[in-house]
Amino acid sequence: MSDAQTITELAKRRGFFFRANESYGGVAGFYTFGPEGAALKRNVESAWRDRFTVREGNDEIEAPTIAPEPVFEASGHLDGFDDMLVECGECGESHRADHLIEDASDIEEAESLPVPKVETLVAEYEVACPTCGAPLAGRSIEEFNLMFETGIGPGSGQRGYLRPETAQGIFVEFPRLKQYARNKLPFGITQIGRAYRNEISPRKGIVRTREFTQAELEQFVDPDDDDPPLSRVADVSLRLYPATEQEAEGGGYVEATVSEAVDDGIVTSEWVAYYLGVAREWYDRIGVDMDRFRFRQHLPGERAHYAADCWDAESEVSGAAENPEDPTDGDWIEIAGFASRGDYDLSKHATHGDDDFTVFTQYDEPRTVERAVADPDMSVLGPEFGGRADDIADALRDLAGRDPGAFGGETVTVGVDGDDVTVDTEVAGFRIETQTEAGEHVMPYVIEPSFGVDRTVYTLIAHAFGRDEVDGEERTYLSLSAEVAPTDVAVFPLVGDAALETLADEVVADLRAAGLSVAHDDSGNIGRRYRRQDEVGTPLSVTVDHESVETEPTTVTVRDRDTTAQVRVPVDDLVTALGTLLEGEGSFDRLLANYDRVDTDVTRS
């Protein structure tokens, strides 16, 4: 079995995730998280919230997943959110034409090619239908919109779509959100929730699904004034894979700190660089293997036209990469995107929506500005031009703002309904006025770090996956970090002894009262229970055995998942000892130094 198959099998057997609705044959692209996976996913979301919402001082909202059509007309998704669809003339199966091209050739990112070019390439590479083998050359390629469509209300009602990203639910509410932020830039709004893409033919299991969870941050900044707190992450080291290196023969990684990346112009947006640094630290903290992690810059063709600079966080999930220095080795998946979107989104909604998508930013002190104005004398214009007088006056006012120099002579000429009209400058009432302004309306720029939660969960499992041999038997385990592991501690009483079960109940209650997530498992032999917890990544296991109650003080054994080393710890010390370990302060060696090591492996008892 490949690593991907092994992980998928483990995920299904142990309750991380599995294809939904299999009793009904299932439908591609939908997965259910079982008890272990849902807990792991929740912990990832909490860790993200802690880092990107709370610690950054941002606010989180929850918008609906369905929105009416005009929102996606404005956002551009209705017109542009398409994949290239080719339908087989023989078997009728639909496929993504760009993916077929990539499989059949050395071409990468075929998505960015124009449709006619892809039609040509299908013929050129003699691409065949992956389902039935019939040739696809000559089949027309259609743009297929990836949004799920539905009707809101009865009858013709209103057309709605499931959101393809959580972001629009933030942009569209900007006029209200800026009020909660008291009209002060910069501020950030986050959202964690479901998003939907009606993929043509989802592949790659949980990596490409039709329904998934995003964690997005929209950072609104004043384009002229706001700088990120770069010093907080200046020394964080980034493994970067710039577009130039991707395009160069044998191009490789550039290792640079955040400040070097900015100073050397590798990352052009300081805000993007800041969040690359924050994200690098966060991924490391939750357990992504930094040797299988990189930031890849979008190639010019990949980039949306409004995105000045865009980087993806990518993880390697095959486990089969042989040369970690070779960026083309291994199976890399996108797990987050960092885009500088300018005012693209807000200006679109300002045009389509009926509200104010700017922020009125107050100057430190009111500013005095000089403005040219015209104040035409209607008592002259009225009698002279009759019904056209108002239009002429408007044209004069307009001209004063646009071209004050036009009022330099004796007369001034304006165009009204295609005719030139000339009036005495004196009648135009031209003058330079001094005005005091308290501030100005600013259309904020947006920096968007956008994370795929499901793919992060998958990466964590792939990177935590390990195999070794314990007591002569092969063992599979997940070395998940304590922060995200579904369970902190498992407690196992030897069965059949009431005193041990009572003690185990007490231990479980104490650990839960200390805020730990505890599994209480009294089924099967101890060795089997260890294996079960190893496979779901529980960092620590506590066993209550006969010695526990026979000795003074009462003790239990504590076992480390990764090394399987065991120590005997007095029950009174347990909460403190485990709490300290799980908070990441020190390793299991600390327990080994302080307590008696248990040499006889309990699995044999």
Place this chain on the structure above:
Amino acid sequence: MSDAQTITELAKRRGFFFRANESYGGVAGFYTFGPEGAALKRNVESAWRDRFTVREGNDEIEAPTIAPEPVFEASGHLDGFDDMLVECGECGESHRADHLIEDASDIEEAESLPVPKVETLVAEYEVACPTCGAPLAGRSIEEFNLMFETGIGPGSGQRGYLRPETAQGIFVEFPRLKQYARNKLPFGITQIGRAYRNEISPRKGIVRTREFTQAELEQFVDPDDDDPPLSRVADVSLRLYPATEQEAEGGGYVEATVSEAVDDGIVTSEWVAYYLGVAREWYDRIGVDMDRFRFRQHLPGERAHYAADCWDAESEVSGAAENPEDPTDGDWIEIAGFASRGDYDLSKHATHGDDDFTVFTQYDEPRTVERAVADPDMSVLGPEFGGRADDIADALRDLAGRDPGAFGGETVTVGVDGDDVTVDTEVAGFRIETQTEAGEHVMPYVIEPSFGVDRTVYTLIAHAFGRDEVDGEERTYLSLSAEVAPTDVAVFPLVGDAALETLADEVVADLRAAGLSVAHDDSGNIGRRYRRQDEVGTPLSVTVDHESVETEPTTVTVRDRDTTAQVRVPVDDLVTALGTLLEGEGSFDRLLANYDRVDTDVTRS
């Protein structure tokens, strides 16, 4: 303004919730939770998870929100999940016919009436279109399915629906979930997530929306063996509104403990009674006003045919009820349902789906059972009956199981393809066999406590809403419990003094490190900042003023939201003092007893 309007206005102004997409005119039935509302909602979900998942020892999963059509064919939603739609012949607006009847008459629960009856009532009560006033008599009423429909994949693809309840995502995965539960009943699976109902014409703001969040628990039990741990909640007092009282003239509440409700047969399912007790305690804990809370039994007509007993938790949200003893006074909304669903759901999926929806429960000891079997002698039947011999043998085996007495005589007769065939009993090989069975396949029963999260949030705001006068000014506040309040503590430095701002930063950092959720607000005068926090329900506010740094030890003032009383507390005591209060141990009086009361109201400074 009515209380509902006041709350809606407060919710919008302060960022609890507001109608989504208003820049595009909005669309009825969709709401966005702003920063305060999303935090309140998350806290409600966490409190629910703690009580109904963790403390009950249940497991939580996350299923997709879209499922393919066969799932809803099986669940009955495709056929039966309808509302009565009447379209106005004049203006074309659609309305719920049953609601119109209820508005026009004294009839309650018109939903349970048959369509022709409702058509008659529309004419009888001369119901007019609420939009344009045209008479609706004679308009036909249609059954409108409330599921949002969509297409999965390109082309004809597969039809799918947004789930109308989270429950089906649990039922449909039962064959896998029982494995994670190691095939042991009882076990419970929970899920918190979005559900969707394409309401004909949503009214009542956030109380009736088209997209909402449910928290559901499916408790799977062995119908013969499993009893709930009733003793845990035996003495919890319930305010019950049984169907008999609802139907009686002047009927009232029955106050009973959980054990009395079971013993007196008021609640017939012990599991339902158990969860009513758990829910009563939970609602009380998170801040639902128990004087505006009750459990109402479904009337016979409301009940789904499979639901043996069904109760709703209801809250009164108008604040205008005059007589709390009168169940017909006030505006009561359903906030949870508790149903005993038998094996309805699992047996439906067992019939429609291709999997095993039973649990094999092992007997404590293998059981010996006697079974009548036939083992026909084919060496006799074959030559005698030729091609029909196999069918005759099958018929004999079948008869042995059905009617062992038929083998009492010399001969035995079976029907094969319409003919009676008689053979010697000896040839039939009839005998009584003793078999050992290790267990049996059980189709579990389901008890379903199902909570509406949005309505719980609304109830908490409505019940926490208060008005009083402080310093001669009217004040609005939310007395939310510390467990669900969006923010635990607000910290206010007096502005313009760097020393105070530094101290405030330290206080904020200390409180956050202690796990508290802290708002740091330095804009506007102190009085305004107090009002803002009062309106979002922050229990405690800390002010850093000049006296803070002028005295030894360094102190801050702490203000109680509800009483506006203030004390001066040394900074070194702050984390402990506030932490204790927020965990619900003791009231603010404890601080008043231990520290100096501040008499001069800081709002005037």
